[in-house]
Amino acid sequence: MSGSRTEISSLGEFGLIDHLTQNIELQNASSVLGVGDDAAVIDHFGKQTVISTDLLIEGVHFDLMYTPLKHLGYKSVVVNLSDIYAMNATPTQITLSIGISNRFSLEALDEFYEGVYAACEKYGVDLVGGDTTSSQKGFIISITAIGEVAPDKFVKRSTAQKGDLICVSGYLGSAYVGLLFLEREKKIFMESPGVQPDLEGESYVIGRLLKPEARKDIVEFLAQSEITPTAMMDVSDGLSSEVLHICKQSGLGCVLYEEKIPVAEQMRQAAYKFEIDPTACALSGGEDYELVFTIPQDQHEKLVLNEEISVIGYMTESEQGANIITKGGSKYPITAQGWNHLK
Ligand code: ADP
Ligand code: MG
Numbered sequence: 004m005s006g007s008r009t010e011i012s013s014l015g016e017f018g019l020i021d022h023l024t025q026n027i028e029l030q031n032a033s034s035v036l037g038v039g040d041d042a043a044v045i046d047h048f049g050k051q052t053v054i055s056t057d058l059l060i061e062g063v064h065f066d067l068m069y070t071p072l073k074h075l076g077y078k079s080v081v082v083n084l085s086d087i088y089a090m091n092a093t094p095t096q097i098t099l100s101i102g103i104s105n106r107f108s109l110e111a112l113d114e115f116y117e118g119v120y121a122a123c124e125k126y127g128v129d130l131v132g133g134d135t136t137s138s139q140k141g142f143i144i145s146i147t148a149i150g151e152v153a154p155d156k157f158v159k160r161s162t163a164q165k166g167d168l169i170c171v172s173g174y175l176g177s178a179y180v181g182l183l184f185l186e187r188e189k190k191i192f193m194e195s196p197g198v199q200p201d202l203e204g205e206s207y208v209i210g211r212l213l214k215p216e217a218r219k220d221i222v223e224f225l226a227q228s229e230i231t232p233t234a235m236m237d238v239s240d241g242l243s244s245e246v247l248h249i250c251k252q253s254g255l256g257c258v259l260y261e262e263k264i265p266v267a268e269q270m271r272q273a274a275y276k277f278e279i280d281p282t283a284c285a286l287s288g289g290e291d292y293e294l295v296f297t298i299p300q301d302q303h304e305k306l307v308l309n310e311e312i313s314v315i316g317y318m319t320e321s322e323q324g325a326n327i328i329t330k331g332g333s334k335y336p337i338t339a340q341g342w343n344h345l346k
Pocket of ligand 1: 020038041043131
């Protein structure tokens with residue numbers, strides 16, 4: 004970091020808010036009134052409004068020892084947008100509230116906001132409000148994302164049908180392995196601060212943890228292909244946990260095939276370094292921010308155009324439970340904590 008340090012207290016609360024929000028240019032017609040009044044005004048012109056909120060606490064949800072502030076700003080926004088996409092909706096606005104201690108300089112906060120605005124620009128959303136407060140210790144971030152969807156086109160978790168195909172976007176498990184590397188290097192650093200981190204060759208998995216993307220492209224592809232998923236959610240806690248949510252809320256069971264679960268080659272190699280099973284990482288590791296969704300079987304051929312979507316199983320009657328068939332052909336129940344049989 005550069006040498007200059009501006010104390011936040013030198014600006015005062017209103018000076019700070021003004022500094023952080025002065026360059027906002029509203030991009031969406033739905034953003035009628037943004038920062039600067041008692042409340043923002045949004046008009047979704049006959050569409051339905053989708054809202055999701057998240058609270059992130061330093062030391063619980065993120066570790067500033069290995070998370071650059073710019074990445075943290077970017078990720079904080081992206082994880083909220085992911086929830087809006089998971090409803091089959093388009094995010095249009097966010098509000099961002101922060102709690103900051105005097106440990107933070109204006110320069111540090113500027114870095115965080117650089118990441119926030121980069122995500123807003125990339126996903127076409129407007130920052131229309133927030134709150135700024137001091138915290139005694141630690142950094143607190145609360146983001147609310149707002150989106151729009153054509154009336155009744157939102158997709159819930161509870162409406163999967165028996166026989167539907169279970170699909171997932173991208174690759175799973177990488178962010179978890181990235182976290183293992185960063186935690187390992189942090190531990191080494193705490194024990195001997197002179198040692199340089201050894202993260203050589205692991206940029207893919209670490210990037211998946213520190214700078215995730217929301218699957219806007221998948222939601223757009225589904226719309227263009229006229230596929231309406233019967234159920235959908237994003238993968239934030241791990242595939243097992245998410246699939247079990249869809250099963251439970253839809254009153255169904257499922258079968259997944261281990262060989263169909265998409266894992267990146269870089270992740271597979273990285274997992275072996277920790278002597279852990281890549282499939283276990285995909286099932287139980289979190290923070291992938293991919294989408295898992297179900298579609299009727301007769302929609303299957305529309306998927307072949309998109310290499311980013313894998314069909315990993317299908318929904319069954321609830322009596323059959325939620326199971327995974329391993330590469331060796333054995334069948335195991337899926338558990339939310341993960342699937343430890345291969346370890
Ligand atoms: P109030 O006293 O009504 O809560 P504030 O002084 O906190 O108003 O906020 C003034 C304006 O600045 C409001 O539009 C609010 O949404 C916005 N705002 C406050 N903090 C932030 C922030 N950290 N990021 C973006 N906008 C903010
Ligand atoms: Mg306020």
